[in-house]
Structures are given as C-alpha cells and as structure tokens.
Amino acid sequence: MKGAIVYFSGTGNTEFVAKNFKDEFQKRNIECVLIDISKKKKINDDYNFYVFGCPIHSDLFPDYFIDFINNNIKYGNRRKCIIFSTQASNSAAGADYLGEILNKKDFEIMAKIMVKMPQNFFIAGFKKTPQDECEKLKKDAQAYVKSIVESFLEGKKVLNNVSNLRLVFGKAIYKMFKKYALNWAKNKLKVDMSVCVKCQKCIQNCPTKNITFDETIKFKSQCICCQRCIHGCPVNAFYFKGKRVSQYKI
Template identity: 30%
Template sequence: MEKKYCAIYLSGTGNTKFCVSKLIKLLDENAPIVAIEDDAVIHTVKTYENIIFGYPVQFSNAPKMVRDFILENKDLWRGKKVLCVATMGAFSGDGAGCAARLLKKCGAFILGGLHLKMPDSVCDSKLLKKSDEEKIQIIRHAEEKIERLVLQIKSGKFPQDGLSIFAHVAGLFGQRLWFYNKTKHYSGKLKIDQTLCVGCGNCVHICPMKNISLEGGDISTRGKCTMCYRCISLCPKKAITLVGKRIYQQYRAENYTNKLIISDR
C-alpha cells in the first residue's frame, strides 16, 4: 500500500515551497501541504505519520523559526517518520541534518534528508547573483533531482543528504560555527527605510513571525526576524534590508517557476 504523506515547510522567497510542493505532488497528489506559520499545521502533523519537512538553509543552519517550531511542539514528533528537505543557494554541509537531529531527539524517525540547490534568496548581497537563464537552469536541475528521487522514494529508498557525520562536520566547520551568533537568536537587524516606505502594509501581512507592525502610518519591527527574506523580496519600494545595505536583486521563485511551466508547454 502507498504511504500517505503530508508536507510542511517554511519558505521565504518561494524556493522551498516550490520544491516541497513538487515532491509531495509526485508522491501523493492529494497530500496536504501546509506552511509552518499556518494554524492548520499542528492538526496536519498529528493526522499524518509520514511527513516531508522543508526549509531554507541559513548560514548552514535551519532557520530559528524552524528550530523553535520543532522544540515548542516536541510532543508532536514521537513516532512520526520525517524526510527533511533543505533548499540552499550553494552549500550547507548538513542542512537537512540540522532539523533531523532535533526531530530525532523529539522521538521522530528520520526517513532521510534531501538537499536541493536553488537560486540564492539574499536580495541585499552581491554574492551568488545569477542571470535569469542561470536561475531557471538551477530550478530545472532541482526539479530533475526531485523527479529522479521520487521513483526511489516510492520503492522505499530515501536520499540521505546531510545526515552523515561528514556532512555534520562540513556544516559545522564550513559555516555554522563562524556564523553561530547570526542564527542563535531571532534577528533585530531588519531595516526599513522610512524614506522609501509608503506604508502599504504588505510586509506586515506576509511576515511568518508577525515581526512587523504598522500603526498610524509608522512601520516598526519587534526584533523577531527569522531572516526568511519574504518581506524583503516582496516590498514594492525595495525599502527593506537585513544583511546588506541596499537591494541588488529582489528574488521570488514564482517569477521563474512560472516561466518554466510556460516554456515546458
């Protein structure tokens, strides 16, 4: 009998949502896919035994919101079978392992780990910027990897990306140790340029952490940014930055995945 899955994810600029959606649809067309900030997520996880859990890698770590979500709901995971899916711009070492280890501590059984390279989401840094063609190519490769692996997963063989001790060491010494302070707490460094901001409230509504508020035309943050870059990638005035000082290239996965679908027809 085919396994029943649900998929849960955190996604800032849409990469993880795209990958997890693609994977789960190929595994089980009717499976639910729910964002971790959605109220339905707890009920969904309780209902399903097999879970695909996706998130973007940040400085070779799982986002703070993902780690908190796991630990704040630690009773949820006992007996669950989880495939951790980490999307990344370049390298993570043990991206999938970061959540897998926490889930295991909470009693989950780890089916596997999957690393998917996708376009970089850091809109306010010059690093890793690619042309549109290159981005589409990267997404195509990720799609192909997913399609290939689904066949194996259906026959019970799960990928094990990022779960080995070697991957752990690579993630730890490759980046995580050096950037530990950036990911230890939520960030209070989100900057909103008041001279550019028009008070549209877009960022307020889309923030998964409810970190941004708009009162009487004044926009402010609560210091609880999980660094997902959703607000930064969607601000119509490019008024929001975090790591850098200005926007080089706003990135949204759907701008490229839509093109992919159209060009594939």
C-alpha cells in the same frame, strides 16, 4: 496513506520545492497536504509520513522552524520522513541538524537532501544568479524531487550527510548569525513612504511579527532575515543600506 509537507519559505524557493513534492506524490495517487508553518501554529500529528523543508540561514535551519517541529511533533513512532534544505551553495548542515532531532523522536529518515536553488540573499554581498541559471536550477530541482519520491516509495534511502565537524561549525555560526539577525531589519532596512501604498502586506506576512505601522513602517528586534517583507512588497518600497532593492521572484 496520507502525508504532510511541513515547510517554511521566505522568498519562495522552499515553497517551490515543497509544491513539487506534493505534485509528485499526487501523481502517484498519494494524498499530501502542504503546511506552511507561518500560517498555522498547530497541526494534528496524524499523518503517515512527513516531508520537512526549510531554507538555510547561515548553514542551519532557523530556530523558528525547529521550534515549530519540536512543539507540534512529539513522537515519530518509526514513521518515515524526508528532510530537504534549500540553499544557493551545494551543501549545508541544516538537514543533518534536523535529522538529529527527528532520530531522537524515533522517525525513520528515508531521505536527507540539499536542493540547490537560486541565490536570494544578493542584497548583502552575494552574487545574483543569472536568469538562465535560475531556470536550470528549478528544472534540476524538479527532477531531483521526482527521483527522491520514487526512491521513498521503493523503500530506498538517500542520505546526503555533512561531516560532524561541519555540523559543529554550523551550529556555532548560526548562534552568531541569530544574534545579528534580530536587529537586521531595524538597522539595515528603510521603507520609502512616498512609494509605500500602506497595504501592510509586509506586516501580515512577517513570520515573527517584527513589523509595525504607525505613520511609517517600523521594525522591532525579532527579525530572522527571511526577506519576505523585501521581496514580497507589491511596489518595491524597501531600501537596503540606502539603496533600492532588486527584488527576487522565483
């Protein structure tokens, strides 16, 4: 049996959980591959089971992730899968939204879970998670993943659903957020070129190719607010609304 863990991660929270899924399956001698969709445009859909994971962007998974799944995985053929979201709140509608899509593709959803992780969007009004709480959330996530893998292998379903009203609301809010996000970097971010070392890591890591370099760092209008550029900068050269950013490191 071989599985694939298909995920997108902006600042590292989702990747942390995805790697823990891989570790837990491998401890039980089950092969799993990690597929970071920002590094791979296409996959061979020949796995026995899937784990799908993504951070929440305004209550849903970003279309960037949903489109990848729709373009690469056409038929479930009753294969089993796990869906997880990562977010700073206790719940979100992203896993339910993807669940709707995977049900139509004829997947058997064995787990649909929401993994609470440290806040990574603190530059825009949210409160930064204290370090001791960050460590606790990470340990809780590891224990949660372990229990989900055990349930999955025992054939037990763990389905944490939100209400239909929450899902409808989430879809509406995401549509507005997506429009706002497109120009978010262009309108809100600046790079201190006296600090920037021109490594172009931000350009290489941007999932939507929204960043260019021509004497200075410039942004186009296809941002998804993943914050990879900000928190992945090796010299912390980014400014948000005129202030130096405090970077998030998981």
